[in-house]
Amino acid sequence: LAKTTQPISMDSYEGQEVNITCSHNNIATNDYITWYQQFPSQGPRFIIQGYKTKVTNEVASLFIPADRKSSTLSLPRVSLSDTAVYYCLVGDETTDTGRRALTFGSGTRLQVQP
Amino acid sequence: DGGITQSPKYLFRKEGQNVTLSCEQNLNHDAMYWYRQDPGQGLRLIYYSQIVNDFQKGDIAEGYSVSREKKESFPLTVTSAQKNPTAFYLCASSIGQGYRNQPQHFGDGTRLSIL
Numbered sequence: 001l002a003k004t005t006q007p008i009s010m011d012s013y014e015g016q017e018v019n020i021t022c023s024h025n026n027i028a029t030n031d032y033i034t035w036y037q038q039f040p041s042q043g044p045r046f047i048i049q050g051y052k053t054k055v056t057n058e059v060a061s062l063f064i065p066a067d068r069k070s071s072t073l074s075l076p077r078v079s080l081s082d083t084a085v086y087y088c089l090v091g092d093e094t095t096d097t098g099r100r101a102l103t104f105g106s107g108t109r110l111q112v113q114p
Numbered sequence: 115d116g117g118i119t120q121s122p123k124y125l126f127r128k129e130g131q132n133v134t135l136s137c138e139q140n141l142n143h144d145a146m147y148w149y150r151q152d153p154g155q156g157l158r159l160i161y162y163s164q165i166v167n168d169f170q171k172g173d174i175a176e177g178y179s180v181s182r183e184k185k186e187s188f189p190l191t192v193t194s195a196q197k198n199p200t201a202f203y204l205c206a207s208s209i210g211q212g213y214r215n216q217p218q219h220f221g222d223g224t225r226l227s228i229l
Contacts, residue, residue, distance in 0.1 A: 034217060043118075043204050043220025044157070087156060104149075104156040 004088045009109040018075045020108050022088030025069050031091040033071045038085045083112045116141045120221035126229050135190045135224045137205035146188035151202040
C-alpha cells in the first residue's frame with residue numbers, strides 16, 4: 001500500500017513562506033498527488049494537484065521531483081487564516097482483495113503566529 | 115451554490131441503535147465517498163460509490179452500510195455492529211466515475227456520539 005508521511009506539525013509567522021513535504025515512496029505510475037486543507041469541524045478543501053515537476057495556482061505551488069517519491073506544498077506569505085491541517089493524498093490500490101483504498105496522510109498541523 | 119450537504123451536524127446514538135447520516139450533492143458528480151475521522155487523526159475511507167446502484171467497501175466498512183439509489187444521494191447507516199461509532203463523518207464527491215486522481219469536494223461533516 002502506498003503510504004504518505006508528513007511532519008506532524010509546523011510553526012510559522014505571518015508573511016513567511018511555508019513548505020510542507022510529503023513522502024510517498026510507493027506512488028503508482030498513474031497516481032496524482034493532491035493536497036487538501038482542513039479547518040476544525042469542517043471538511044477538507046482541495047488546494048492543489050499535480051503529477052510531476054511544478055504546479056502553481058492562486059493559493060499554492062506544488063513541487064514534485066522526477067522520481068515522484070515526495071512532493072512539497074509551498075504556501076507563499078502565510079497569514080493567520082492559513083492555520084489548519086494540511087493533508088497529502090495519493091491514490092492507492094490493493095490487489096489482494098480487489099478493494100481500493102485512498103490514503104490520507106496523518107496531516108501536518110500548521111500554526112501561523114502573528 | 116453547488117455543494118455537498120450533510121445532515122444532521124450533530125447526532126447522538128443509543129447503544130444497539132442504527133442511525134443514518136444523510137449526504138446530498140447538487141454538483142452532478144458521479145462518485146461519492148464516506149470517510150471517518152477520529153480526533154487528531156486523518157481520514158479513513160468507509161465506502162465509496164462510482165455510479166448509481168453500485169458501491170464498494172473501503173478500509174473500514176465493517177459495521178456500516180450504504181445505498182446509492184439516486185445520483186445526488188449517498189446515505190450512510192451506522193449499525194449496532196459498529197462498536198466504536200463515535201467519530202466525525204465526512205461525505206465527499208468527485209466528478210468522474212474513477213475515484214483516483216479526481217479532486218474531491220467535501221461536506222462539513224456529521225459528528226456522531228454515543229449516549
